[in-house]
Amino acid sequence: MKNATKIKISVFIAISLDGFIAREDGDVSWLHEGVELGEGEDAGFGVFFNAIDVLVMGRGSFEKVLEFDPWPYGAKPVIVLSKSLTEVPDKLRDTVRIDASTPQKLVEKLSQEGYKHIYLDGGKVIQSFLREGLVDEMTLTTIPVLIGNGIPLFGEIEKDIKLKLLESRSWENSFVQSKYQVMK
Amino acid sequence: MKNATKIKISVFIAISLDGFIAREDGDVSWLHEGVELGEGEDAGFGVFFNAIDVLVMGRGSFEKVLEFDPWPYGAKPVIVLSKSLTEVPDKLRDTVRIDASTPQKLVEKLSQEGYKHIYLDGGKVIQSFLREGLVDEMTLTTIPVLIGNGIPLFGEIEKDIKLKLLESRSWENSFVQSKYQVMK
Numbered sequence: 001m002k003n004a005t006k007i008k009i010s011v012f013i014a015i016s017l018d019g020f021i022a023r024e025d026g027d028v029s030w031l032h033e034g035v036e037l038g039e040g041e042d043a044g045f046g047v048f049f050n051a052i053d054v055l056v057m058g059r060g061s062f063e064k065v066l067e068f069d070p071w072p073y074g075a076k077p078v079i080v081l082s083k084s085l086t087e088v089p090d091k092l093r094d095t096v097r098i099d100a101s102t103p104q105k106l107v108e109k110l111s112q113e114g115y116k117h118i119y120l121d122g123g124k125v126i127q128s129f130l131r132e133g134l135v136d137e138m139t140l141t142t143i144p145v146l147i148g149n150g151i152p153l154f155g156e157i158e159k160d161i162k163l164k165l166l167e168s169r170s171w172e173n174s175f176v177q178s179k180y181q182v183m184k
Numbered sequence: 185m186k187n188a189t190k191i192k193i194s195v196f197i198a199i200s201l202d203g204f205i206a207r208e209d210g211d212v213s214w215l216h217e218g219v220e221l222g223e224g225e226d227a228g229f230g231v232f233f234n235a236i237d238v239l240v241m242g243r244g245s246f247e248k249v250l251e252f253d254p255w256p257y258g259a260k261p262v263i264v265l266s267k268s269l270t271e272v273p274d275k276l277r278d279t280v281r282i283d284a285s286t287p288q289k290l291v292e293k294l295s296q297e298g299y300k301h302i303y304l305d306g307g308k309v310i311q312s313f314l315r316e317g318l319v320d321e322m323t324l325t326t327i328p329v330l331i332g333n334g335i336p337l338f339g340e341i342e343k344d345i346k347l348k349l350l351e352s353r354s355w356e357n358s359f360v361q362s363k364y365q366v367m368k
Contacts, residue, residue, distance in 0.1 A: 017324075017347060017364070018338035019203045034346060130330070140201075144349055144364060146314070148341035154202035157332035162218060163201060165328055165358035174349035176362050180201070180328060 007111045009118045011126055011138040012048045020150035021123050026064050030145055035173035043141055043177055052119040054110060059085055061122035081125055103129045127155040135182045144174035191295045193302045195310050195322040196232045204334035205307050210248050214329055219357035227325055227361055236303040238294060243269050245306035265309055287313045311339040319366045328358035
């Protein structure tokens with residue numbers, strides 16, 4: 001067994017000002033109902049996506065993303081954390097795999113496979129990794145809308161988690177993006 | 185009866201990154217557990233406080249503030265919105281009064297009394313004013329900590345509330361402050 005390299009785990013996600021990543025039914029159309037970012041502006045997502053080498057998401061996020069055409073993650077490897085899913089659609093067999101490991105076990109496994117930087121997506125998955133102290137950085141883009149209820153980004157934790165602001169910026173369309181390091 | 189002047193209603197509040205204004209028991213010590221702002225820096229609170237001419241808060245906030253010595257609001261008039269409170273401590277009789285009006289009625293009353301700018305404080309009061317479309321501006325200072333649960337700033341609403349970012353700034357100690365106009 002190789003020594004595991006230290007793998008970096010990052011979150012890059014948009015939230016409503018009241019802290020939701022989607023409505024109860026998964027709807028995220030409210031992300032696009034305000035003024036859009038300028039032409040060619042992606043709030044740093046392209047640079048972030050190029051820097052990561054594997055995505056980890058939950059079943060909920062995966063099923064939502066399956067509705068998109070084309071599949072948005074190209075050839076980037078995707079791990080779907082799920083104990084209930086067993087099948088990946090044929091066209092995604094080369095890049096998507098299902099894994100039922102705990103967060104800690106999955107991180108060890110991906111480290112041993114040589115991955116360097118995980119992009120973590122989906123509320124439940126992010127919450128479980130945060131609870132286990134596995135998240136290194138979070139880039140949160142706050143959308144200027146209150147939606148009242150939905151799927152929250154954050155959840156209960158056993159003890160406070162402190163963060164350090166690495167960068168904060170805003171756009172003319174009222175998006176505010178803050179990048180935090182999770183203190184350990 | 186005088187014509188009511190248009191009164192401005194502002195929120196100026198600190199929240200944890202997961203959207204709480206206090207722990208369940210009202211504790212806000214986590215506000216001060218990270219790195220403090222620099223000497224003499226108050227994140228704009230002094231300028232804000234000088235610009236408002238009346239505070240409106242709920243019973244919970246009032247009872248929390250009563251624990252402070254000295255009373256932090258000086259001679260500034262304070263309205264405590266409560267249906268259950270009847271008595272104000274003797275030393276505060278000149279500046280604090282209790283009112284059981286609805287938000288709309290209270291705003292009309294304060295307008296007619298000549299007030300120009302309300303500082304709205306406390307989770308339930310802010311939520312009820314937001315639901316009735318009565319909030320004009322919100323300055324939110326995000327503290328770099330997740331506390332997991334507590335008293336949330338925002339709550340359920342009947343329909344989405346859109347906002348416009350007026351200003352966003354951050355400090356070396358990782359506070360991020362965003363000032364929003366509530367769109368109507």
